[in-house]
Amino acid sequence: xxxxxxxxxxxxxxxxxxxxxxxxxxxxxxxxxxxxxxxxxxxxxxxxxxxxxxxxxxxxxxxxxxxxxxxxxxxxxxxxxxxxxxxxxxxxxxxxxxxxxxxxxxxxxxxxxxxxxxxxxxxxxxxxxxxxxxxxxxxxxxxxxxxxxxxxxxxxxxxxxxxxxxxxxxxxxxxxxxxxxxxxxxxxxxxxxxxxxxxxxxxxxxxxxxxxxxxxxxxxxxxxxxxxxxxxxxxxxxxxxxxxxxxxxxxxxxxxxxxxxxxxxxxxxxxxxxxxxxxxxxxxxxxxxxxxxxxxxxxxxxxxxxxxxxxxxxxxxxxxxxxxxxxxxxxxxxxxxxxxxxxxxxxxxxxxxxxxxxxxxxxxxxxxxxxxxxxxxxxxxxxxxxxxxxxxxxxxxxxxxxxxxxxxxxxxxxxxxxxxxxxxxxxxxxxxxxxxxxxxxxxxxxxxxxxxxxxxxxxxxxxxxxxxxxxxxxxxxxxxxxxxxxxxxxxxxxxxxxxxxxxxxxxxxxxxxxxxxxxxxxxxxxxxxxxxxxxxxxxxxxxxxxxxxxxxxxxxxxxxxxxxxxxxxxxxxxxxxxxxxxxxxxxxxxxxxxxxxxxxxxxxxxxxxxxxxxxxxxxxxxxxxxxxxxxxxxxxxxxxxxxxxxxxxxxxxxxxxxxxxxxxxxxxxxxxxxxxxxxxxxxxxxxxxxxxxxxxxxxxxxxxxxxxxxxxxxxxxxxxx
Ligand code: SF4
Numbered sequence: 001x002x003x004x005x006x007x008x009x010x011x012x013x014x015x016x017x018x019x020x021x022x023x024x025x026x027x028x029x030x031x032x033x034x035x036x037x038x039x040x041x042x043x044x045x046x047x048x049x050x051x052x053x054x055x056x057x058x059x060x061x062x063x064x065x066x067x068x069x070x071x072x073x074x075x076x077x078x079x080x081x082x083x084x085x086x087x088x089x090x091x092x093x094x095x096x097x098x099x100x101x102x103x104x105x106x107x108x109x110x111x112x113x114x115x116x117x118x119x120x121x122x123x124x125x126x127x128x129x130x131x132x133x134x135x136x137x138x139x140x141x142x143x144x145x146x147x148x149x150x151x152x153x154x155x156x157x158x159x160x161x162x163x164x165x166x167x168x169x170x171x172x173x174x175x176x177x178x179x180x181x182x183x184x185x186x187x188x189x190x191x192x193x194x195x196x197x198x199x200x201x202x203x204x205x206x207x208x209x210x211x212x213x214x215x216x217x218x219x220x221x222x223x224x225x226x227x228x229x230x231x232x233x234x235x236x237x238x239x240x241x242x243x244x245x246x247x248x249x250x251x252x253x254x255x256x257x258x259x260x261x262x263x264x265x266x267x268x269x270x271x272x273x274x275x276x277x278x279x280x281x282x283x284x285x286x287x288x289x290x291x292x293x294x295x296x297x298x299x300x301x302x303x304x305x306x307x308x309x310x311x312x313x314x315x316x317x318x319x320x321x322x323x324x325x326x327x328x329x330x331x332x333x334x335x336x337x338x339x340x341x342x343x344x345x346x347x348x349x350x351x352x353x354x355x356x357x358x359x360x361x362x363x364x365x366x367x368x369x370x371x372x373x374x375x376x377x378x379x380x381x382x383x384x385x386x387x388x389x390x391x392x393x394x395x396x397x398x399x400x401x402x403x404x405x406x407x408x409x410x411x412x413x414x415x416x417x418x419x420x421x422x423x424x425x426x427x428x429x430x431x432x433x434x435x436x437x438x439x440x441x442x443x444x445x446x447x448x449x450x451x452x453x454x455x456x457x458x459x460x461x462x463x464x465x466x467x468x469x470x471x472x473x474x475x476x477x478x479x480x481x482x483x484x485x486x487x488x489x490x491x492x493x494x495x496x497x498x499x500x501x502x503x504x505x506x507x508x509x510x511x512x513x514x515x516x517x518x519x520x521x522x523x524x525x526x527x528x529x530x531x532x533x534x535x536x537x538x539x540x541x542x543x544x545x546x547x548x549x550x551x552x553x554x555x556x557x558x559x560x561x562x563x564x565x566x567x568x569x570x571x572x573x574x575x576x577x578x579x580x581x582x583x584x585x586x587x588x589x590x591x592x593x594x595x596x597x598x599x600x601x602x603x604x605x606x607x608x609x610x611x612x613x614x615x616x617x618x619x620x621x622x623x624x625x626x627x628x629x630x631x632x633x634x635x636x637x638x639x640x641x642x643x644x645x646x647x648x649x650x651x652x653x654x655x656x657x658x659x660x661x662x663x664x665x666x667x668x669x670x671x672x673x674x675x676x677x678x679x680x681x682x683x684x685x686x687x688x689x690x691x692x693x694x695x696x697x698x699x700x701x702x703x704x705x706x707x708x709x710x711x712x713x714x715x716x717x718x719x720x721x
Pocket of ligand 1: 009010011012013014015016054055056057058059060189190191192
């Protein structure tokens with residue numbers, strides 16, 4: 001393959017540029033992992049605009065995981081009691097096509113479903129939408145991004161008229177005040193955090209406020225840490241808004257000219273006086289006032305959030321009430337300011353752009369909008385009415401449909417729901433009852449492969465060419481630079497082959513991912529996420545580019561257009577939004593709190609999260625010795641006062657019970673967690689530890705708007721084993 005390549009880190013949504021070099025280079029010793037196996041060398045790509053050469057431990061060690069535990073050949077079995085047998089691609093694909101046709105005849109299109117992933121490249125996502133929503137007639141495509149950032153999507157869409165983070169990373173160095181809410185950025189988005197922290201350290205007037213029930217590494221360096229009671233974010237935001245109103249530090253001109261619904265919002269926040277809010281949030285009154293003062297006195301306020309906001313039964317309301325603060329103070333559309341959601345996965349953003357959730361279509365179209373459905377029908381050459389303006393099943397709903405028999409075909413790709421879904425024991429039982437599950441993944445075994453009838457080996461990042469978009473809307477081409485193992489194939493190619501075998505020969509006649517991308521960008525023309533000036537060739541030659549990017553190429557004014565794009569790094573700089581009247585919308589929400597608050601039977605709040613080194617369910621990072629050494633075992637954080645009550649000592653085993661399940665973790669006694677709350681990391685599934693599945697405890701109650709489950713909080717009881 002190639003000598004070296006520039007690509008994007010395949011882990012988190014920060015999207016750092018990587019430069020990879022082959023194991024053997026002239027005049028240098030061969031690069032090897034700790035077991036002596038030659039591996040590709042990885043370093044930060046200094047030319048990448050988002051990361052300028054910086055990487056964290058995950059990016060730096062990614063090449064160590066690429067050859068471990070790989071699924072190399074298609075495998076099949078007739079029932080879960082049998083062992084897998086190796087089969088040809090032809091046999092596996094024919095079995096899939098036959099099953100799809102049978103389900104179409106017996107159950108109709110909605111008997112089919114696919115559960116994809118933010119690990120997909122944009123081409124994979126696009127082909128899946130075209131096949132399922134365009135040609136098979138079902139909107140039952142959802143992705144694990146539902147668990148990650150669908151509340152941000154819903155919040156942006158409802159407040160601004162369309163999805164899309166309006167900020168860019170440069171804002172980290174231009175802000176006067178950063179509010180980080182429900183995000184342990186130092187561990188989960190380290191390169192973003194380092195950039196902000198550097199700015200914060202160098203400028204004493206710059207303030208950093210962290211809102212998190214845990215004293216995380218992020219909170220440790222903040223000027224103000226608000227350890228609010230879990231589930232009281234809306235109280236806090238409405239309380240800050242109340243003070244801003246009281247002090248008159250709002251932008252009435254902007255509110256009058258550029259927004260709607262302020263009176264209803266003003267009425268709601270009148271019910272959030274600071275004394276009440278401090279009590280509800282269980283924080284000091286003067287800390288609340290300090291936070292509001294920081295916001296009021298700063299010219300440019302940037303808010304950053306991730307799962308702590310999104311994974312909530314009122315996730316959309318949280319996002320929108322935070323956006324309200326930006327609107328009332330006109331902290332949007334200017335450098336150093338804005339509401340900035342940090343995406344969890346490397347291409348969750350590309351998935352949004354390609355329509356990769358059950359409620360959206362490519363080009364930031366919304367599935368319940370008949371006009372948007374008609375546009376995609378026309379684009380795909382489908383008869384009018386073939387895309388129903390009705391959302392499909394979410395991932396959790398697919399599991400319920402397996403229980404009721406409403407789904408006869410489930411295709412899972414590049415994700416591990418047997419660890420990552422809420423109420424995971426019920427999920428595992430539902431998967432066990434599935435009549436036909438295809439599992440397409442790079443790795444084997446995983447916890448989910450146990451429930452598959454057909455295994456399809458996927459070529460992963462580094463073995464296929466495709467595009468990924470990071471949190472600041474920068475699109476990077478990730479080239480194939482090594483051969484896939486065995487018979488592994490790219491996800492988009494497998495989906496296209498199934499499309500052709502189903503008889504849609506012309507629609508799925510793609511010879512390369514560049515052709516898939518070329519088709520996709522056409523349907524984004526004129527949309528908020530306009531990609532129409534992008535192509536694989538252009539990205540290869542010009543490097544990463546940020547959308548919107550409608551500038552055609554090649555053109556005589558190429559350089560000028562590039563410059564135009566460079567200075568247009570933020571959305572809404574003209575203060576016109578994507579709503580029909582161009583005005584942003586205030587949202588008037590009261591706080592509802594947790595879906596499952598603690599009570600006398602289950603007196604503790606369990607919160608879950610991620611660690612610096614590990615990625616999701618460890619299919620990659622679990623095989624990297626350095627990372628395993630960093631985080632060898634799961635644990636539960638308990639406040640010393642609670643530990644004393646239950647006679648729990650450091651490292652003693654604690655049994656944790658919720659209404660759904662039980663798990664056991666060694667205790668880590670620490671004042672970093674508030675009394676009454678406990679924390680466990682979410683990375684350990686059944687393959688890595690006995691009985692330490694965090695999601696055996698969590699519940700699936702979701703935000704009614706974004707349908708994102710409240711993975712961040714549930715009620716539990718503790719017992720020393
Ligand atoms: Fe990769 Fe995220 Fe680390 Fe950057 S911060 S190197 S994208 S895991």
